[in-house]
Amino acid sequence: MLSRLAESYFWLGRYVERAEATTRLLAEHHQLMVEDQSVSELLSCAVLLEALALPHEHVSHPDELVRAVVGNEETPSTIIGSVAAARDNARAVRDSLSAETFEALNTAYLSLVRGVVITSSPGVTMHRLMERLLTVNGVIEWTMPRDEAFQFLVLGRELERIDMVGRLLAVRHDQLWPSAGPSATLRAAGAQTAFTRSGATLNGAQVRAYLVLDPVFPRSMRNCAADAEEGVRSLARLGVSDKGVLLREVGMLRSALEFEIDDDTESVDRLAEQARKAAHRASDQVNKAFFRQHGTVVWSH
Amino acid sequence: MSVDAPTPASASASPEPYDEMLDGENPRVSHRSLHEVLTALGPSDLNERARQRDAYLDRHGITFSLAGRERPLPLDLVPRLITPEEWATIEAGVAQRIRALEAFLADVYSDGHIMRDGVIPRALVTSSTHYQRKAWGIEPANGVRIHVSGSDLIRDERGQFRVLEDNLRNPSGVSYVLENRRTLAHVLPEIFAKHRVHPVSEYPEKLLEALRAAGPVNVDEPTVVVLTPGVHNSAHYEHAFLARRMGVELVEGRDLYCRDQMVWMRTTSGPRPVHVIYRRIDDEFLDPLHMRADSVLGVPGLLNVARAKRVTIANGVGNGVADDKAVYPYVPEFIRYYLGQEPILDNVDTFDLSDVDHRAHVFERMDRMVIKPSDASGGYGLVMGPDATEEELAAVRGEIESDPRGWIAQPVVTFSTCPTVVDEGAIEPRHVDLRPFAVNDGESVYVLPGGLSRVALPRGSLVVNSSQGGGSKDTWVLDEESPRVVAPPAVPRAVVIDTDAPERHDAPNQHEDRLIQQERQQQQGPAC
Numbered sequence: 046m047l048s049r050l051a052e053s054y055f056w057l058g059r060y061v062e063r064a065e066a067t068t069r070l071l072a073e074h075h076q077l078m079v080e081d082q083s084v085s086e087l088l089s090c091a092v093l094l095e096a097l098a099l100p101h102e103h104v105s106h107p108d109e110l111v112r113a114v115v116g117n118e119e120t121p122s123t124i125i126g127s128v129a130a131a132r133d134n135a136r137a138v139r140d141s142l143s144a145e146t147f148e149a150l151n152t153a154y155l156s157l158v159r160g161v162v163i164t165s166s167p168g169v170t171m172h173r174l175m176e177r178l179l180t181v182n183g184v185i186e187w188t189m190p191r192d193e194a195f196q197f198l199v200l201g202r203e204l205e206r207i208d209m210v211g212r213l214l215a216v217r218h219d220q221l222w223p224s225a226g227p228s229a230t231l232r233a234a235g236a237q238t239a240f241t242r243s244g245a246t247l248n249g250a251q252v253r254a255y256l257v258l259d260p261v262f263p264r265s266m267r268n269c270a271a272d273a274e275e276g277v278r279s280l281a282r283l284g285v286s287d288k289g290v291l292l293r294e295v296g297m298l299r300s301a302l303e304f305e306i307d308d309d310t311e312s313v314d315r316l317a318e319q320a321r322k323a324a325h326r327a328s329d330q331v332n333k334a335f336f337r338q339h340g341t342v343v344w345s346h
Numbered sequence: 347m348s349v350d351a352p353t354p355a356s357a358s359a360s361p362e363p364y365d366e367m368l369d370g371e372n373p374r375v376s377h378r379s380l381h382e383v384l385t386a387l388g389p390s391d392l393n394e395r396a397r398q399r400d401a402y403l404d405r406h407g408i409t410f411s412l413a414g415r416e417r418p419l420p421l422d423l424v425p426r427l428i429t430p431e432e433w434a435t436i437e438a439g440v441a442q443r444i445r446a447l448e449a450f451l452a453d454v455y456s457d458g459h460i461m462r463d464g465v466i467p468r469a470l471v472t473s474s475t476h477y478q479r480k481a482w483g484i485e486p487a488n489g490v491r492i493h494v495s496g497s498d499l500i501r502d503e504r505g506q507f508r509v510l511e512d513n514l515r516n517p518s519g520v521s522y523v524l525e526n527r528r529t530l531a532h533v534l535p536e537i538f539a540k541h542r543v544h545p546v547s548e549y550p551e552k553l554l555e556a557l558r559a560a561g562p563v564n565v566d567e568p569t570v571v572v573l574t575p576g577v578h579n580s581a582h583y584e585h586a587f588l589a590r591r592m593g594v595e596l597v598e599g600r601d602l603y604c605r606d607q608m609v610w611m612r613t614t615s616g617p618r619p620v621h622v623i624y625r626r627i628d629d630e631f632l633d634p635l636h637m638r639a640d641s642v643l644g645v646p647g648l649l650n651v652a653r654a655k656r657v658t659i660a661n662g663v664g665n666g667v668a669d670d671k672a673v674y675p676y677v678p679e680f681i682r683y684y685l686g687q688e689p690i691l692d693n694v695d696t697f698d699l700s701d702v703d704h705r706a707h708v709f710e711r712m713d714r715m716v717i718k719p720s721d722a723s724g725g726y727g728l729v730m731g732p733d734a735t736e737e738e739l740a741a742v743r744g745e746i747e748s749d750p751r752g753w754i755a756q757p758v759v760t761f762s763t764c765p766t767v768v769d770e771g772a773i774e775p776r777h778v779d780l781r782p783f784a785v786n787d788g789e790s791v792y793v794l795p796g797g798l799s800r801v802a803l804p805r806g807s808l809v810v811n812s813s814q815g816g817g818s819k820d821t822w823v824l825d826e827e828s829p830r831v832v833a834p835p836a837v838p839r840a841v842v843i844d845t846d847a848p849e850r851h852d853a854p855n856q857h858e859d860r861l862i863q864q865e866r867q868q869q870q871g872p873a874c
Contacts (some may be wrong), residue, residue, distance in 0.1 A: 047614075079782070140595075285615050336614075
């Protein structure tokens with residue numbers, strides 16, 4: 046397939062995931078701020094914005110926080126910025142993307158840019174947006190053939206997931222809100238029920254270990270790495286490969302998360318950090334190997 | 347000079363426009379069923395349907411961008427009807443015109459017999475902005491340069507179709523023809539029930555066949571691509587639509603490169619050869635080596651490969667010389683010269699402003715003229731005499747005097763009107779034109795039955811370009827047997843029930859569980 050299209054699919058996967066994970070995180074964080082005012086609002090706003098790599102000057106109120114994270118089309122990595130970027134990528138591949146996927150994404154985009162009523166009840170707004178993004182993911186799942194385009198999308202999505210779990214853990218809800226924090230972290234990853242049923246004890250350390258190392262929860266870093274690895278293998282089966290460089294990167298990450306089991310908090314945090322860096326390197330390698338691999342032809346008059 | 351000045355009389359008269367639906371008070375025979383359905387629906391229902399239509403277009407992202415903003419192309423709910431007889435004339439007339447224009451292009455980019463024979467002045471051809479000397483000597487593989495055309499037709503006061511202008515470069519709008527049909531069937535199915543309409547959906551297959559047929563001679567299975575300037579182009583939706591429906595790659599200039607007299611596209615599994623490029627970017631941007639050096643949309647070296655006959659560029663480079671508005675008055679002569687036939691579709695009277703007599707004639711009555719730049723399209727730069735102020739007319743007069751070759755003038759033609767839904771579901775006549783799309787595969791010219799009817803939405807307006815606030819109408823070419831006979835399908839008297847149908851499986855015990863549950867609830871009695 047065209048390199049440019051593969052790139053758009055990759056980023057479509059990344060941005061949809063980024064929008065969804067950011068929305069979940071914002072909803073839970075906002076909820077904590079409203080319920081438990083023991084933490085300074087200035088601090089709790091700054092912590093979230095810092096983790097999301099968004100500017101945090103003059104943000105010191107839950108409503109302002111929501112506005113800053115929901116953002117706008119011009120600010121990348123905000124929710125609207127991510128949805129708009131996802132849609133731009135979808136537009137670029139519109140001739141091959143399933144019509145249903147574009148429609149679902151377009152609906153999410155239009156609902157955001159045509160005035161989101163945020164201040165009255167941000168929770169409701171976030172919930173509605175989450176539903177829309179879940180629809181997008183669902184539609185992708187059942188309308189896209191498992192071809193190259195899909196595998197690039199999956200690869201983007203899984204690498205982004207690793208990154209977003211890392212950002213979620215960087216917020217340290219367990220330190221800011223020792224009692225309510227750990228379950229908020231779980232909810233922001235959609236993991237509360239799964240965690241409870243796994244029999245682990247609800248505390249910060251266990252929650253962090255779960256989101257990094259759990260073998261069966263789909264959004265644990267370990268599983269994302271395994272899915273990314275499978276995506277790379279599928280691409281190779283379709284004849285798209287970079288002589289194993291990318292496979293080695295994600296494979297080593299998966300194996301570290303799978304076998305370097307050392308449940309102490311320090312090693313979990315070290316693994317999480319290692320995973321984020323590896324995801325970045327993998328993303329760079331995808332870019333170099335598949336999107337920019339051809340030398341430029343230079344002409345002169 | 348072979349073009350006679352139109353008589354002043356034809357320029358001054360401004361009679362009533364031709365109403366396509368009504369003949370006096372009553373609907374024309376061909377429009378009776380449509381009239382009935384519209385009357386039955388009434389304004390409030392139409393208004394509701396208009397809302398449904400907007401929601402449908404919005405949801406599906408059927409848009410064009412104007413000044414950087416995406417918006418749905420306004421689609422009117424009332425279809426435009428064309429009778430089989432009218433269509434036969436249009437079809438034959440358009441095909442004839444394309445054949446003559448193909449001959450003209452082949453001629454001016456090689457020996458130039460027509461100029462030597464004095465049918466058209468050489469200076470007029472070579473002074474055209476779109477006459478590309480760089481295209482001289484490029485021979486298309488199957489002789490086709492006008493793979494796709496979309497000439498604009500209007501109906502004059504007597505109901506006769508005439509050609510207003512030719513579009514031989516990148517005519518756009520065909521995706522709307524297909525989408526309009528789907529949209530209308532979605533929101534107003536009852537109108538379809540009473541008519542038998544020629545389908546339009548086969549266009550992408552016809553286009554792909556024609557593009558394949560135009561491939562380099564030594565290639566069995568040519569790879570076709572659609573070349574777009576990118577997502578920010580106003581017609582990007584259409585480019586993506588055509589690529590998707592033809593099942594070919596939609597590429598941008600940066601996806602392609604030339605090496606060893608071949609065009610390649612960059613893919614995730616290495617370079618792949620490309621043989622036919624249906625390009626939707628203008629000549630000037632196509633190849634920075636030969637055209638504008640600052641173009642980032644094109645592919646350096648493309649023209650060299652085309653000249654080596656290793657790639658086909660569709661539509662051909664330099665086609666613009668044949669749809670130049672100053673060349674347009676000569677097209678009927680081309681038909682006589684190349685084909686030895688009389689034109690089936692007439693031109694609109696046109697004044698060549700580089701001619702002294704014509705210019706004097708036009709300057710006397712500028713308030714009754716439409717004045718157009720000869721090399722532009724899309725309604726840009728057009729001046730409507732009756733609506734212009736004294737200052738505007740004086741300004742355009744100055745421009746004409748300094749560059750007479752750059753302008754043409756036509757008496758204001760009152761196009762026909764079609765019933766159109768305006769505010770609050772009311773129906774009023776609005777002016778329409780027609781752009782039939784034609785595809786030339788080298789053997790025959792296929793004219794898509796219908797085409798794009800563009801409608802000027804403001805009352806009295808004659809400017810239909812979508813870039814200038816125009817809308818569109820679904821255009822129906824009726825079949826011979828219209829109205830459609832709607833008979834219920836015959837129902838067999840005895841219906842055999844297939845008793846071998848597989849049983850439905852439910853999860854075990856669930857039914858039992860539910861019964862137990864109900865019993866328990868009953869035993870608990872009412873809550874206190």
